[in-house]
Amino acid sequence: MTGSILIITAPPKLDTTGYQLVENLKVEVYSEAKIKDFIESINGKIITNDKIDTKQLGEQEVRFIYENENGQERMGIMDIDVVDVEKPLIWLSGSYSTEVGQELNLSEEVLCADNYDSNPNCRVEGEYDINTPGTYNLTYVATDSSNNEERINFTLNVYEPAPVEETPEENITEETEQEPVVTAFNEVVEEHKDENTEIGIDVSKWQGEIDFEKVKAAGATFVMIRVGSQQGVGGEYVLDPYFRQNINNAIENNLKVGVYFYSYADSKEEANKQATWVLKQIQGYQLSLPIAFDWECYNEFNQMQLSLFGLNEVAESFLDKVEDAGYDGMLYGSKNYLNSIWKYHDYDVWLAHYTEQTDYDSHYIMWQLCQDGQIDGIGTAVDINVLYKNEETE
DSSP: OOOOOOOOOOOOEEOOSSEEEOSOOEEETTOOOBGGGGEEEESEEEOSOOBOOOSSOEEEEEEEEEEETTSOEEEEEEEEEEEOOOOOEEEOOSEEEEETTOOOOOTTTSEEEOSSOSSOEEEEESOOOTTSOEEEEEEEEEEOTTOOEEEEEEEEEEEOOOOOOOOOGGGOOOOOOOOOOOEEHHHHHHHHOSTTEEEEEEEOGGGOSOOHHHHHHTTOOEEEEEEEEEOSTTOOEEEOTTHHHHHHHHHHTTOEEEEEEEEOOOSHHHHHHHHHHHHHHTTTOOOSSOEEEEEOOGGGGGGSOOOHHHHHHHHHHHHHHHHHTTOOEEEEEEHHHHHHTOOSOOSEEEEEOOSSSOOOOSOOSEEEEEEEEEOTTOSSOEEEEEEESSOOOO
């Protein structure tokens, strides 16, 4: 008869005498926190995982293993209080106008969001009457569950509709057409091309038929191609009608290629499904640049019941999926949204900032510097991008 011996290892002895904790055991929600940050002194060294989970508000017991000065493993314990001290985010215009008698609904006009709460208390304070013309000074207020409050003043203009007057034909003057302002691709190359950069474009159905041979000859070395988009929140995924043509012709002309998907995802599950759909569309193609997640439906955000952290998790769900499949993931966003909303992710960034010299001071690997670009081979305006080879953009 044979048997086995079960060896049970007792956990290290609890000993709180070998270390001294700091006085303040509070930490901001979603921040990077380590056990060692809360230890004033220790007779030995910490040997357990040092990171603290800060995704949930409230007090939590944190246990850790340390080796004392005699080489013995001991268990330490501390009560960490995860708090939220960040005010909700309100983005609104300084003034709004509505016709007399029209119902006032600012939910699609004002972005009201919180880093932690998925449904902060957003309201308008002040007296106004939509049935009486006038200018009303009001305040938009947002409060979260930790009683952090943001207040922003704005004006509401209630107006009577102006009577429609017919303009006599003899007074109609013909407007002089002005040449549209454009950004020439060769000028961008001259300004931004060096040994550490490449210059390229991003395209979709809006550019129509593209002659990629001419695009290549004009100096472009890469192209980001829209693979598809979602038809609104909860809508179907639609392949860009020019995707196959664009990617085949771009690769045929030896351009580096990446793709992006225009998303209305309102959950991690939805974003994961979109990534799966994108991976199916790009089967058989060799990508040399990332797959980008492009989410810009801020007018619908208030109805999505998402926190800002939750929205970042939506993006990460998409990007995690494509990276698990062996591709590089990248988050697209404009400067202001990257600074205020896309704050809780670890992915490469495709920055949109239409300016001669960006002052965005966080890390990015690609910069979309204009949307009015002009390049040989495309008959419409096109976005022009700078790709950084060494990724030194901080």
